[in-house]
Amino acid sequence: MKDFDKFSDEKLSILLFEGDAGAFEEIFNRYWLKLYGAALKRVKSREAAEEIIQDLFTLLWAKRESIQIQKSLAAYLFTSVRYMVFNYIQKEIVRENYKDSFQAAHIFCDNSTEETVFLNELIRNIEKEVKCLPSQCRSVFELSRKENKTNREIAEFLGISEKTVEGHLTKAIKHLKVGLADLSRLAAWFLLLI
Numbered sequence: 001m002k003d004f005d006k007f008s009d010e011k012l013s014i015l016l017f018e019g020d021a022g023a024f025e026e027i028f029n030r031y032w033l034k035l036y037g038a039a040l041k042r043v044k045s046r047e048a049a050e051e052i053i054q055d056l057f058t059l060l061w062a063k064r065e066s067i068q069i070q071k072s073l074a075a076y077l078f079t080s081v082r083y084m085v086f087n088y089i090q091k092e093i094v095r096e097n098y099k100d101s102f103q104a105a106h107i108f109c110d111n112s113t114e115e116t117v118f119l120n121e122l123i124r125n126i127e128k129e130v131k132c133l134p135s136q137c138r139s140v141f142e143l144s145r146k147e148n149k150t151n152r153e154i155a156e157f158l159g160i161s162e163k164t165v166e167g168h169l170t171k172a173i174k175h176l177k178v179g180l181a182d183l184s185r186l187a188a189w190f191l192l193l194i
Helices: 009-017 021-043 045-063 073-109 110-129 133-143 151-158 162-179 181-193
Strands: none
Touching: 009 021, 009 045, 021 045, 021 073, 045 073, 045 133, 110 133, 110 162, 133 162, 151 162, 162 181
16 A cells, blocks of 8 residues: 655656546645635635635546646646636626626516506506597597508598698697606606616
């Protein structure tokens, strides 16, 4: 049985490259706590630090045959932790941005009840104002907006000129603007809330 705790980092690296599980275990025991401390200092989360170190050692074993340690095993491990912490922080920033965007979208969509109430109120007010229009003007407006007829079609249907149709539409729209002025201020205020 080998006494791995007496081996140098260089010897352990060579044995690790050769697939020696005992050398890997010694590296793990020798560096786990130090690497965990380095990760914890940067990520401020025990769970995240543990996960980073677990991932590091998993990769170390899985890629042991292709890893090239240039200076020392300790330098390689601590540099790896630094990169893994950097990647973790980047992912957390993306995750937080996504969460913030999702919450903002959810809040925006969550106003559906208020929007429905407001829309129903708007429709009621428009209908009330349309009923106040003179009969010919109301007919022209309803044919234009509800039945989507062109000015020419309305003129032919009612037996009036296109200019008269345009005049009635202009009059109806002006009447609606005045009649719905209070509601439009309410709409602007409502839109600022969402």
